[in-house]
Amino acid sequence: MALAHTILATLGDEAYSGYDLWKKFSQTKACYWQASQQQIYRELGKLEKEEAIDSEIIAQKGRPAKKIYQITDKGIEKLKNWVLEPAEPMAIREDLLVKVISAHLAPKSVILQEIERHRQIHTQQLSVYKEIEQQNFPDVSKLSYKQKCIYATLRCGIGYESYRISWCDEAISLLSEETSK
Amino acid sequence: MALAHTILATLGDEAYSGYDLWKKFSQTKACYWQASQQQIYRELGKLEKEEAIDSEIIAQKGRPAKKIYQITDKGIEKLKNWVLEPAEPMAIREDLLVKVISAHLAPKSVILQEIERHRQIHTQQLSVYKEIEQQNFPDVSKLSYKQKCIYATLRCGIGYESYRISWCDEAISLLSEETSK
DNA sequence: AGCTACATGTAACGAGTTACATGATTAT
DNA sequence: ATAATCATGTAACTCGTTACATGTAGCT
Structure with missing residues (x-):
């Protein structure tokens, strides 16, 4: 809706x-x-x-x-x-995570490269958002309420991409380790 | 699919x-x-x-x-x-952000309370994930590759909820400020 | 007596994706 | 020439949500 x-x-x-x-x-x-x-x-x-x-x-x-x-x-x-009206949090449906769960069906390098590819996509998107931030919101203290609302959504995007990049790093490091079992 | x-x-x-x-x-x-x-x-x-x-x-x-x-x-x-096959990153469709963009149509307290409510939902979900982490993954170094894959998805959930909570805090602080304009 | 959990399904509708169809202008 | 951008739409299909339908067992 x-x-x-x-x-x-x-x-x-x-x-x-x-x-x-x-x-x-x-x-x-x-x-x-x-x-x-x-x-x-x-x-x-x-x-x-x-x-x-x-x-x-x-x-x-x-x-x-x-x-x-x-x-x-x-x-x-x-x-x-x-x-x-109240809003429900977005439902998460992340294909990459389903592939991580099934990663043992593929060579290790395939999933590691795929996570790396996602890391690049999110890094790219983050830089786009940061560019917008610098261009349009150089001084937060001077924003009107309406502009602050728009800025809050941009900060949400920046936070999201940063979180995704951190997770990719963590996952790559975790899955790259030598495993005895 | x-x-x-x-x-x-x-x-x-x-x-x-x-x-x-x-x-x-x-x-x-x-x-x-x-x-x-x-x-x-x-x-x-x-x-x-x-x-x-x-x-x-x-x-x-x-x-x-x-x-x-x-x-x-x-x-x-x-x-x-x-x-x-490669996976595309999930599409973001977050109702709450659309409401934030239209926040000037409602009393300020409505949107602030709604963000606060979301903060509680994500805090609750985070504690569920952390409980699972403590119960099922007490020692990461002892996990098999397959278990590490499962753990990576849990870490993704933990990261997501943490990011959402941080954003709610940031947004509440930003939109609560006195605005001259 | 009423609620929750167990267990499987159909039907209708709304939302999202993909393919197709058309046609002008501008840049390489 | 041909690709990209501008500009609007139809049709078919898949995916996601909501409502409906049915019935048992166990708990309070």
Whole structure:
């Protein structure tokens, strides 16, 4: 249900087309939400049908026309009611850990290299987040409440990637050790 | 796709009924996979159809009969091939962060209490994992490779809950501050 | 008498993924 | 030429959630 609300939250600040939302999600929103282009288009269709958003078609020179969406009063109300409800922690479904559990079926090097590969992915993502932090949040004491909320989600992403890197290091070290048994 | 493989991995050690798998998942597997009872029954049906597992009905005194499943050679092959493929990092979809982004729509106390509630949930889960660690892995140096693999997933769960708790503390502190703007 | 645990399933729906379809512009 | 980016969508399928359906045994 939260993809709809994530879209509403994003449209709360600014009007976006489906394509723009998708790009925004692929970039900054990556630390707390992910959605494919198709999912976004479908969700926009649903939200428009229930009048939580409305659209306007903008012609562009040299480019295809854009259909930009804005949140309605009904949409703001819907989002607000949802914010007031409690949220459940995300369910963990990590393929890599299932593979670690089954690691004895493969050569040791395969799983070690795979963990190393994940370490690199998380290191890369961490540097992206840190770059955003430096660029957009150089002085935390000067942020408004709304900006602090956004910063808190970025800190969550930074914490997550750091934790993943630490775990990869720990796992590599643990599984590399010589084992008598 | 990985629920099927998670079940295969579990059945690799021991035969289980659908009900037993569900309980096992609710407990120890919680740090890397979650599935409902219905999902497990459906997946078992599929796996049996493709002959990756087979079943046996065991009558019990004073209790309903159990249908216990065992992995077949075909199932082991399927699992092994999957382990050799690379795994993508889990997609993050955290409702709480979407709510933090929309926090200005609600009274400040609502979001702070919600983060505090999450902090408690993660603290509780962390203590469960630490209890398992103390009980089952008192001496890491004496573990076999297979046991080390299991231990690595537990360490992943411990790291995750610790990271979540740290973030909740950071977020509460950040959003509680007096803000001039 | 009512709750929890044991035990298996069907049906419907919502969310997420993958493939397909179309067509213009810009950069290499 | 051909690949990438811009731009929107349909269709089919799989995965995850919720509700419904059934029945026994043991505990309070």
